[in-house]
Amino acid sequence: MISYNSIKPLLFKLEPENAHHVAASVLQLPNICQLPFNAFLESHFIDDEILNQELFGRTFLNPVGLGAGFDKNATMIRGIQTLGFGFTEIGTVTPKPQPGNPKPRMFRHIEEETLQNAMGFNNEGAYKVLKRLKKRFPFTTPIGINIGKNKVTPESEAINDYTHLIKAFDALGDYFVINISSPNTPGLRDLQNESFIAELFKEAKALTKMPILLKIAPDMEIEDAVTLTKMAVEKGADGIIATNTTIDYSLVKEPKEIGGLSGKVLKEKSFKIFEAIAQELYGKTTLISVGGIDSAEEAYRRIKAGASLVQIYSALVFHGPDLVMNINKGLIELLKADGYTNITQAIGADRK
Secondary structure (H helix, E strand, O other): OOOOHHHHHOOOOOOOHHHHHHHHHHOOOOOOOOOOHHHHHHOOOOOOHHOOOEEEEEEEEOOOEEEEOOOOOOOOOHHHOOOOOOEEEEEEEEOOOOOOOOOOEEEEEOOOOEEOOOOOEOOOOOOHHHHHHHHHHOOEEEEEEEEEOOOOOHHHHHHHHHHHHHHHHHHOOOOEEEEEEOOOOOOOHHHHOOOOOHHHHHHHHHOOOOEEEEOOOOOOOOOHHHHHHHHHHOOOEEEEEEEOOOOHHHHHOOOOOHHHHHHHHHHHHHHHHHHHOOOOOEEEEEEEEOOOOOOOHHHHHHHHHOEEEEEEEEHHHOOOHOOOOOOOOHHHHHHHHHOOOOOOOOOOOOOO
């Protein structure tokens, strides 16, 4: 089989967004014919009892998920599973289709193993994504639905976009994610305030029985992040995802002045805010950690800090499709070395 390291130089000669389209095309092939991918699925999908856990009424066979932004339109669900992911998150989906921000809008910082994206919630809109999900439902592995407001929707009407999406996608996934933390939609991060969150969860919880999680930015003051997430849980949030991309451009040598950074440079910034939130909310809600995770050791650090699940995205670009399998295999070794018989015993070990 061709190694990822042998084709990565060719992929990296393409513009990042074009390289993504190439990967997406490959991962859409199982929609047509699953057979060529079966061997890869069997070798890469890790289903070991030590990694199994029950969350949101579903069994997560392993804790490594694909973060939102990769499969924006729910076209790759089957293909993503072949890579070994225990769950995936589609979107961000908006009520109306939108093209996103002007190109170029995705950049690589190769030395820092970091991506910078200013995509702007480019997606085909709720109607098309909904039709696609209905064809795929029910799903073999859990699916999260990441939702956001359209760029043209004023802040004063933003709640309407989120409630519209919750009603449209109700019961077609395993959890919702409220995305108000992307830096690529003007004014979106302004919605990270207690008044908006309280009103949103009040309305949203009346519309669905699906769990609803809040995803936050890594650029908030620690105290503000803890206060906001604590209040969100009190108002009905079923979990917190920390974190989205950062606009701290000092983390890379040659940044663009648009978009958010993800990947290795986000690792410590993301962990710091996750750690603070976990100190307050571990044991009170479900926590998912994302941002700079690129190894079993880093995933395990997040799990011991209180994460039930972890997500990756940028590291996949730099390390290739074996990464998911390697993280899960490494987690099994780390859990056994610490004497655990199931991952749930390790979750929050540093909090106990």
